[in-house]
Amino acid sequence: MFTLDRLRALAAVAAHGSIAQAARSMHMTPSGVSQQLAKLEREAGHPLLEPHGRSVRLTHAGRILADHADRLLAQLAAAQADLADLGDEVLGPLRIGGVGSAVRTLLPEALAALVAAHPRLAPTVVDGEAIDLLPLLLNGELDLLLIESWANRPLPVPEGVTQRQLVSEAVYVALSERHPLADRDTVDLAELADTVWACCPPGTEPYEALVQSLRARGVEPDIRYAVAEHPTQLALVARGLATSLIPAMSRYPAPPAVRFLLTHPPLRRDIRAAWLTRSESPPVRACVAVLTV
Template identity: 80%
Template sequence: MAVLGSIREVFGIDRLRALAAVAAHGSIAQAARALHMTASGVSQQLAKLEREAGHALLEPDGRSVRLTHAGRILAGHADLLLTQLAAAQGDLADLGQEVLGPLRIGGVGSAVRTLLPDALAALTADHPRLRPTVVDGESVDLMPRLIHGELDLLLIESWAGRPVPAPEGVTLRTLVSEDVHVALSERHPLSDRRTVDLADLAGTAWACCPPGTAPHEALVQALRSRGVEPDIRYLLAEHATQLALVARNLTASLVPAMSARPAPPGVRLLATRPALRREIRAAWLTRAESPPVRACVAAVEAHCRSTGEGPPAEGGAPAPAVP
């Protein structure tokens, strides 16, 4: 224990985590993917660690690298330390199995707005010593914050055809599965349909979330699969803002069911051909699962059961158009 304590004092935890990842995955590139970092970021961490250790920790191995003898020794200690830290976090969180203390939540806007308010109200009423905090954002930005320990629980989206990856050490649980609709102005020539083939929307201007986000990638993939090159003119993070432009017949938008409530006057929601779906998933670090995380996931699941969040069963009636 004394050795581990002294290692922790001398070397930063993030740098030891980078070394352990290279040892586990065999390359800086693979370690970077596992840690949701850039390869240059991992290299910088390892360069600092080498200076602190006073030994070369990596050596060239063809086009890749391998650990030196000193690197293997330090990586072994890093594994022990990281395991000990995870166990300590679990022991403290499980103390008495009480749901108390901070709970740092990140989520996509529609999930935060639709799923969290009632769930958190019930949760904090039952556990007044719990201190939840919430930030919204896109899955691509929130996942690294979970991996690095800045957040405890995420509510992220996963679109059919562009499923959210399950990083190593992260538990994913599906909370909601829902239809995705095309939002058109009631003045659009195709707005009287109940279902629209995406191929029929060639030449249509689109509003969408910024590049790199799951909704943007899902829209591009869905249109190109029907032979349509996307004409995305409005990059807007919020579906509510996209729908405001749809209502003025400026654009079309792909909108998940929970994001379309309430839709502004003048907007109609059409089922798509092929059908598109989105899931909202809870995500947390498996090693850092705690009573607050478990209680919050359970509260959101209870909310979903009580409100029937999500689409009708397969084969059910299509979503009604919004006048």
């Protein structure tokens, strides 16, 4: 039995002409796409790809199956849109994924108002980073995301995803009160050349934004603490073990021994709601409306 994920992988290779481009469009790794295609070949009983220069191309069997996959995925999208249009009643599941700071700061009040207004709505929430959440949205496992995009490293979002900005905020350098620069209001990132950093894990938007910000000022970052939660990063900062980049909404609560300085050049972070355009439903619309009030 062919699975939708494997058919999506084949359709993406057919549309983009390479496994690497298909992987980028699906927010997957090339090896992950290759694994899906290998399983699909075994299920199909025919080779679906063949070498073509440094890349690959579809075989005759691959083109036939990709054509069927395109029609099947189009029919599935149409079915989802038809069901979403059955009515405007806000009920049933609403599966939300979001970065931790946005989940903690924006969602509780919004969900409380939403559930009070629509008692038959059943929201669920998972936290995580955009790199992990976007594939779940694209695969239909989540309905709505709260994702971050840093001004110096805008988040690439695939076609077919609608975004709505919710918050635009300043980003601060968090220093221990014992740091020589702690009494300042602003700090040039070039002044932090010998600093040890705490940041979210590699591959996440905060990590890449930190690396690019420092390298732009001629500093090679020394990131020794890879922890996802801002409160944990601030605990390390308070003990003088590290420095961290902290968005405005994550400054509170913070240990009293932490000082926050604006950066030069200034850094900003946006929080955005994101959902599949074709799968916009009454629950998604209602939640976005509450979040943007």
